Amino acid sequence: MLPHGIDRTRRVRALGLLSGGLDSALAAALLLEQGLEVVGLHFESPTSCRNDARDVARDLGIPLEIRDKGDEYLRLLREPRWGYGRNMNPCVDCRVFMFRRARACFEELGARFLFTGEVLGQRPMSQLREKIRLIDRQSGLDGLVLRPLSARLLPESEPERRGWVDRSRLLAISGRSRHVQLTEAARLGLQRYQSPGGGCRLTDPAFSRKLRDLFAHAPAADVEAADVELLAVGRHFRLGPALKIVLGRNATENARLAALQGECRWLVEPEGFGGPSALVCGPRDEANLQQAAELIARYAHSPAPQHLVRWQAGGDVRTRPLGPFTATPAIAAAL
DSSP: OOGGGGGGGOOOOEEOOOOBHHHHHHHHHHHHHHTTTTEEEEOOTTTBBBOOHHHHHHHTTEEEEEEEOHHHHHHHHHTTTTTOOOOSSHHHHHHHHHHHHHHHHHHHHHHHHOOOOOTTTTTTTTTHHHHHHHHHHHOOTOOOOOOTTTTTSOOOOEEETSSSSOEEEEEEESSOOHHHHHHHHHHHTOOOOOOOSOOGGGGHHHHHHHHHHHHHHHHHGOOOHHHHHHTTEEEEEEEETEEEEEESSSHHHHHHHHHBTTTTTTEEEESSSSSOOEESSOOOOOHHOOOOOOOOHHSSEEEEEEEETEEETTTEEEEESSSSOOSSSOOOOOO
């Protein structure tokens, strides 16, 4: 027998939401320290700015399941039942959504309970006591969610009552300070985790402003993951109800714009001179091409009217001069 009553021959498997950040990595490490078998679960979405959950899982030595939040999540973002936080962050709806998805994985992955890196009082939208109780009830996981970082401040969960986890070895953290987490991470030898802080773009005012604009101009049925992913790239210009143009700010963003081309998104690029690429989200017509050329000229390095821009139409690559430039181009400010 292991200390504290855990039988190694009947190890309990715990499924944990792993974001790639400090708190979820530490929660997993605390359960590994108690001899539990841990499986990480990471939900990918275009609103997440973390992509290092794989590195964290590798450092912890645990398997990691990757799941896409999918179109259902995009619909949730448009009309969250429990509303938004300060920006476009529907934190309660998002937690309920992920918990329900995790619950559906229990049988597939052989898990007995779910754990998270949540800290009581760290985030006012979803980590206050009443919100924690609401999320657990609405997800159908009441009593089956363990929060190792704040467990001793919360009601005893089923894993603790059953003796799968020793409550006395869990933590009692509350509030926004990360001092205890950093101390525990050093004690446990954790090295691979993203710096403490938010990993959700929906809490960012600039990203939220672009998302509101997208929802205001595109029906729910027309919005796809690539449209939301695009919001994190470049300068966005809303030029009409059916026209938005996105300019790359550097070579990396120009490449991302090229990768995000689609049926309703087409690329206009500088030909032989330094300047941004323009992803046109709207019809392929001369008026929209002119708008893209004027925007490229505005942000190009020493543009000249004879410089060329190129684009594809009907499978052919076409070019046209960048100019002539209008004296006072009517170009909207960036979102």
